Amino acid sequence: MSIPQSGGGVIEHFDQLAGLMESGCKPKDALRIGTEHEKFGWLEDSRMPLPYAGERSISALFDGLQARFGWKAVREGDNVIGLHRNGANISLEPGGQFELSGAMMADMHETAAELRQHLEEVQAIAGPMGVRFMGIGAAPEWTHAQMPVMPKGRYRLMTDYMGRVGTHGTQMMYRTSTVQVNLDYASEADMVKKLRVALALQPVATALFASSPFFDGKPNGHRSWRSRIWRGLDDSRTGMLPFAFEGDFGFQAYVDWVLDVPMYFVYREGKYINALGQSFRDFLKGALPALPGELPTLSDWADHMTTVFPEARVKKYIEMRGADCGDEAHINALPAFWLGLMYDQTALDAAWDLVKGFDAQTREALRVAASVSALKGEANGIRLESLARAAVDLSRAGLKARGLGEEVYLAPLEASLESGEVQADRFLRLYGTQWQHSLTPIYEATSL
Template sequence: MSIPQSGGGPIEHHDQLAELLAKGCKPKEDWRIGTEHEKFGYCQDTHKPLPYDGERSIRAVLEGLQHRFAWDPVHEEGNIIGLTKDGANVSLEPGGALELSGAPLETVHQTCDEVNTHLAEVRSVADEIGVKFIGLGAAPEWSHEEMPLMPKGRYKLMDAYMNSVGTMGTAMMRRTCTVQVNLDFASEADMVQKLRVSLALQPVANALFGNSPFFEGKVNGMKSWRGNIWNNLDDDRTGMLPFVFEDGFGFEAWVQWVLDVPMYFVYRDGKYIDALGMSFRDFLKGELPALPGEKPLLSDWADHLTTVFPEARIKQFIEMRGADGGPWRKLCALPALWVGLTYDQGALDAAWDLCKDWTAEKREALRVGAFTDGLDAQVDGIKMHDLAREVVGIAHQGLAARAKPGAGGMIADETHFLNALHETVESGQTMADELLEKYHGEWNGDLSQIYDEYSY
């Protein structure tokens, strides 16, 4: 999850709210790729999740990365809660999952190299202390009580609030992992087209990357339990956002929606002040109960923008949020998919042609079908498997048109990063299908075998 935002003085007029988003507009030559992925840590011998403190712990992993690989530590109230280096950061999810938020890079080649370097660093530290990490969309066995809440003020507030607004908020916080990519836009019009395509096609990403068929040690009946969790979390700040597809949508319409999302907190002097359920509109008028008489800073608005969790969201870039966390070989496929779909205009237009006539009801039904049935979903005559094949094909064409070489020019473009998805489409078997086949077959119902076979 996001770290506290910084920079910017007082908000003096309403236009500044949309202007902050519009500052993300940049020419195509300056577009970058920022890959994020989360993974669960556990003790190798017991298969139990890592505590924050101790010989085998989240703190030990962070401090090992800090000292061995020259990361700079980030502290909150005396606790190490993250690391930064060269535009990237390593942070903690509420239940202790470790997240890499990669630096903004020019090509999928570079972002994949970054992912590989990070996982190699984590493994070298973890192996020495008997710790492993695994990429799944949801914790396969662990209960809520087994997942420690990390010592971050933001998480303490969110944890207390989640159960009051939905049924699965704390499960999202402690027991889910994702892989996502952050991408740029050139203008407001470009943002609108990209966000509409991103939202409409997130179900395809969820189906392709579905990787959470187990929860609390049992088969849960869905291909992406993580997707189901997000569907039952907090209606005020999640979902497919039908208003994005209405005429006239732009930065200001996003502002109006976010202003109506209840607040979580205000960050002041290194501490999180409880503003749960309060209104940012009241804050703009100096009437926030948590800080009476005080008006917000632009950094407060930037913080509030990080507390909305739709399937795709905008800040000064667009975040693609629909995919489950997964194995090493699929982590580079997610940025490749979305770069291919959105960073070439021909591909973007083709992707929009696929979904531009869908109703809000169809988009929502595809979302539910994706996390329930994966590639086997069918909605109003649309077969998810056929749709996924077409989407991956468009992404392939987009990457070929970008023609960004790698390996010193020995690799012509970025299309090979889609190989894992081509295999999924051709076989019809997602990670969830593979895991279920093993569980009902060679594992003979012994879910503990998932750790040895699928850890990084």
């Protein structure tokens, strides 16, 4: 989840809200790639989650990364809750999921090199401590009570609220991990087309990257339990954004939706002020109960935009949010897949032709089918395997047109389409055969 936003004075005009998104527009030759992934730390001797404090802990890992590799601390009160270096950030999800938010890169080779360097640095510090990390969409065995709680004010507020508005919110916060890519847009029209394609094809990403078939120590009936969790979280701020497919959609329509999403907090002087359920529209009028008489800043607006969680999210770029985390090859495959579709106009136009006939019910049904059955899912006569094959083919063509050899990063997706088996299918097969219905081997199998 996002760190507090910065920059921007008091909001004086309503059009500044959409203006923040518009300021993200870039020339087509300046479009960049930003990849984020979350992973679970675990103790080798006990296979329990990595705690925040202690000799073998997130805090010790932070200390080592600062001392040896030049990362700088991000603090909340007396606690280090993240690191930053050269445009990249390391942050913590509520249950201690260790997240790299990479710098904006020019191509997939730079992105892959950044990931490799990060994993090597983390291993250099964690390995001697007897700590390892796994790339998987949901913690396969740990219960909610076993998860550590990170010392972040934002998460304390969210934990309470999630328990009141949905059925799976705290599971999402503490026991899931994702990989996503952030991609730029050149104009409002470019944002609209990219967001529509992104939303319509998120079920394909969910299917191809599904890696969470276990939860609470047993199979859960889904290939992506992480995706299932998002369907039971908070309907006011999640989902497939059907209004994005309406004819007049643009920056302002997205702003109007975000304004109607209840607030979580306001960040002031290093502290999170409880604004749960309150309205940003009231904030614009100086009538927010949490801060009566005070007007919001652009930073407040940017913070509020991070508290909506649709399958694809717009800020000053578009975030693709539908995939489970996986192994290193899959972490690289996710940005490659979307890069090929989004940054080549021919591929983007063809991708839109592929999905423009879907109605809202079909898009939602595909979302459900992907979480349950991955590539074997089907909705309204559309087979996810066929749709995924077409999308990966378009992505490969888009990457090939860039002329940089980036299509090699699609290899794990092409292997899944060849075999019909995604990561979750392989785990279930192994669980029923050589793992002999034990989840102990999954820690090694998903080790990063």
